[in-house]
Amino acid sequence: xxxxxxxxxxxxxxxxxxxxxxxxxxxxxxxxxxxxxxxxxxxxxxxxxxxxxxxxxxxxxxxxxxxxxxxxxxxxxxxxxxxxxxxxxxxxxxxxxxxxxxxxxxxxxxxxxxxxxxxxxxxxxxxxxxxxxxxxxxxxxxxxxxxxxxxxxxxxxxxxxxxxxxxxxxxxxxxxxxxxxxxxxxxxxxxxxxxxxx
Amino acid sequence: xxxxxxxxxxxxxxxxxxxxxxxxxxxxxxxxxxxxxxxxxxxxxxxxxxxxxxxxxxxxxxxxxxxxxxxxxxxxxxxxxxxxxxxxxxxxxxxxxxxxxxxxxxxxxxxxxxxxxxxxxxxxxxxxxxxxxxxxxxxxxxxxxxxxxxxxxxxxxxxxxxxxxxxxxxxxxxxxxxxxxxxxxxxxxxxxxxxxxx
Amino acid sequence: xxxxxxxxxxxxxxxxxxxxxxxxxxxxxxxxxxxxxxxxxxxxxxxxxxxxxxxxxxxxxxxxxxxxxxxxxxxxxxxxxxxxxxxxxxxxxxxxxxxxxxxxxxxxxxxxxxxxxxxxxxxxxxxxxxxxxxxxxxxxxxxxxxxxxxxxxxxxxxxxxxxxxxxxxxxxxxxxxxxxxxxxxxxxxxxxxxxxxx
Amino acid sequence: xxxxxxxxxxxxxxxxxxxxxxxxxxxxxxxxxxxxxxxxxxxxxxxxxxxxxxxxxxxxxxxxxxxxxxxxxxxxxxxxxxxxxxxxxxxxxxxxxxxxxxxxxxxxxxxxxxxxxxxxxxxxxxxxxxxxxxxxxxxxxxxxxxxxxxxxxxxxxxxxxxxxxxxxxxxxxxxxxxxxxxxxxxxxxxxxxxxxxx
DNA sequence: AATGAATGAGCTTTCATTCAT
DNA sequence: GATGAATGAAAGCTCATTCAT
Numbered sequence: 001x002x003x004x005x006x007x008x009x010x011x012x013x014x015x016x017x018x019x020x021x022x023x024x025x026x027x028x029x030x031x032x033x034x035x036x037x038x039x040x041x042x043x044x045x046x047x048x049x050x051x052x053x054x055x056x057x058x059x060x061x062x063x064x065x066x067x068x069x070x071x072x073x074x075x076x077x078x079x080x081x082x083x084x085x086x087x088x089x090x091x092x093x094x095x096x097x098x099x100x101x102x103x104x105x106x107x108x109x110x111x112x113x114x115x116x117x118x119x120x121x122x123x124x125x126x127x128x129x130x131x132x133x134x135x136x137x138x139x140x141x142x143x144x145x146x147x148x149x150x151x152x153x154x155x156x157x158x159x160x161x162x163x164x165x166x167x168x169x170x171x172x173x174x175x176x177x178x179x180x181x182x183x184x185x186x187x188x189x190x191x192x193x194x195x196x197x198x
Numbered sequence: 199x200x201x202x203x204x205x206x207x208x209x210x211x212x213x214x215x216x217x218x219x220x221x222x223x224x225x226x227x228x229x230x231x232x233x234x235x236x237x238x239x240x241x242x243x244x245x246x247x248x249x250x251x252x253x254x255x256x257x258x259x260x261x262x263x264x265x266x267x268x269x270x271x272x273x274x275x276x277x278x279x280x281x282x283x284x285x286x287x288x289x290x291x292x293x294x295x296x297x298x299x300x301x302x303x304x305x306x307x308x309x310x311x312x313x314x315x316x317x318x319x320x321x322x323x324x325x326x327x328x329x330x331x332x333x334x335x336x337x338x339x340x341x342x343x344x345x346x347x348x349x350x351x352x353x354x355x356x357x358x359x360x361x362x363x364x365x366x367x368x369x370x371x372x373x374x375x376x377x378x379x380x381x382x383x384x385x386x387x388x389x390x391x392x393x394x395x396x
Numbered sequence: 397x398x399x400x401x402x403x404x405x406x407x408x409x410x411x412x413x414x415x416x417x418x419x420x421x422x423x424x425x426x427x428x429x430x431x432x433x434x435x436x437x438x439x440x441x442x443x444x445x446x447x448x449x450x451x452x453x454x455x456x457x458x459x460x461x462x463x464x465x466x467x468x469x470x471x472x473x474x475x476x477x478x479x480x481x482x483x484x485x486x487x488x489x490x491x492x493x494x495x496x497x498x499x500x501x502x503x504x505x506x507x508x509x510x511x512x513x514x515x516x517x518x519x520x521x522x523x524x525x526x527x528x529x530x531x532x533x534x535x536x537x538x539x540x541x542x543x544x545x546x547x548x549x550x551x552x553x554x555x556x557x558x559x560x561x562x563x564x565x566x567x568x569x570x571x572x573x574x575x576x577x578x579x580x581x582x583x584x585x586x587x588x589x590x591x592x593x594x
Numbered sequence: 595x596x597x598x599x600x601x602x603x604x605x606x607x608x609x610x611x612x613x614x615x616x617x618x619x620x621x622x623x624x625x626x627x628x629x630x631x632x633x634x635x636x637x638x639x640x641x642x643x644x645x646x647x648x649x650x651x652x653x654x655x656x657x658x659x660x661x662x663x664x665x666x667x668x669x670x671x672x673x674x675x676x677x678x679x680x681x682x683x684x685x686x687x688x689x690x691x692x693x694x695x696x697x698x699x700x701x702x703x704x705x706x707x708x709x710x711x712x713x714x715x716x717x718x719x720x721x722x723x724x725x726x727x728x729x730x731x732x733x734x735x736x737x738x739x740x741x742x743x744x745x746x747x748x749x750x751x752x753x754x755x756x757x758x759x760x761x762x763x764x765x766x767x768x769x770x771x772x773x774x775x776x777x778x779x780x781x782x783x784x785x786x787x788x789x790x791x792x
Numbered sequence: 793a794a795t796g797a798a799t800g801a802g803c804t805t806t807c808a809t810t811c812a813t
Numbered sequence: 814g815a816t817g818a819a820t821g822a823a824a825g826c827t828c829a830t831t832c833a834t
Contacts, residue, residue, distance in 0.1 A: 046832085055829065
């Protein structure tokens, strides 16, 4: 990418980033077209390629940027929630809702980055994606696992929870108006359900 | 589609079906190109359109065909496993391994059909997709849920299991050589783990 | 073309010739497709190319054949009509109606041959087309032009009549049921109109 | 069509319009290929589709444009020729020669538009085509028909003249170098011939 | 910096033609 | 002799990318 991108007004940078996030989050790397981004955020076709060598360069930038921003947000919010696994997990979802204030499609995009398998970009995002996954797992490592560990295969339960929350998030975006409040309520409900099981 | 397709030698029909399944399963509807299918199964570009009106017609045929074949396979194998939920679930995965003998990419394709969201084909596959889902749930309905129901939120556990098995399958395809045996062993391990929890 | 075509049963020869005439007459050389001919007369695609090297070969054969048949028909019917220009002209249209008994689309096809400009076939049909035009003009030469010649530019009037009759014929084919009787009546009316002018 | 087409330099607009006219006029709608237009006027394939949704959209635009331009030209030139039918008719041909300065293939194209029967475009050009025909007939309505009407079937004579002039035009285009002067001379000759008849 | 006109490789689809049966 | 499955060149059209302004 062209470093001059950072010399743009922050406002415009974010307009472009948001446009790219929205399109990439909804359609994935390959399906996202330049024309769609022009339509969504009104920045000319040529400008995208002025700052980003090509489509994969743009994707890798926006993905890295989004992942970094998410990591920042996650590290900013102090984790008041102590050592309870499920509180920590809820905390992460709360953080996502905060990210949305600046980058409304970032939470959805994060999930789509994780699932992205296109060979054109997989390599390029491997590292930041792994870092992000690492930070998430670091946060979760703060949990007191002694209770969970009583269950020989507690790792599976954890996976299940992750899948469920991701599905809830996708559903929330599908509804015409995304409501952070409603989403967090759903999250709370599902987490509690699982807690009772143990 | 052109009914004459069925007059082809079964061998050739299957070569085409397998080629289409492989490409569609890996790249999804939109991404899959005729050229890729030519490369994969050596049948000329023109012939695809001789038998199938267009790309969406081809997809809808192969998807319906695969779903039907899966349903047949599922109904053929007698369910000796009685009423145990987890045995039934394992049974389904066993059936998928049987399908692979004729259509190696069918298990992967089935998952991709379920996820397919392209408006060009969603309508066309809605019905068979729903039927297939129906049969799966019919099989699982044979289970004795009295034990599961002790857990207020047992439905979540079930979802978790489904997600896990799907992920295991995708992993198995990713490895250079798909081993049905290894896959079933993994499945068994995970199912058992969950059983112990309850 | 392959001379063996003539060894086919006359019935089949004519089925193919009529199919080709119908399609070529309606759509012209370039627009006419093998598939359309298969649909129209039920003779397999391969057979067309078995007897006729390629599409232009088929066109040139059917055109030549049709022109020859028309010339035969024109020379068969004795011209009882004497030397009146307009009677002779009417006689020709009567002959066309006779041709239709064996080759229903021939009169329409004759007109389309004359207009055909595709470089792939123009050369190939030049000679028979010219011969046919020659015979027509020979017939018309039997007329006593002394009356017409009083008009310095009588040649133009003749052209006009030709154009008009061709248009009437095209109209007759456009109506759902071609009626030879109705067509001849129209022809008579128009010819008379012109006769009165002179 | 994309309105931005009008923002192109007039020169380029005309280069494209002329290219399309030339190809469409010679081969008709169905036969005309994008590749041919690329060859003829050196504008890339993609650009045609950037400005015109598809081939029928392009045809309908160029046809409407050509018809409008012809109508403008016809209405610009004051009809000094009074009420003589044949002078008016000659005047129209003169106008066509003026059009050729900007759009050399327009006169030929006008004729081909009138004959166009492809269902993909017939609907799209029906209205402007009818308007153009209307204007032509309006012009001819200025004629004093009292003389013509003496001939019971004067309408046929008129048709004849139209057919003849159209044929002369087509001939003129067929010769390697189109000469407006030579064409007008031919037109004059034929018109005079007919005048003498009456 | 910013635009969007322009390009051409690539995709879906058509169709004359070939060939195994 | 007869079929129609099979092919591939070419057509219509899309889209990432370039470039003149």
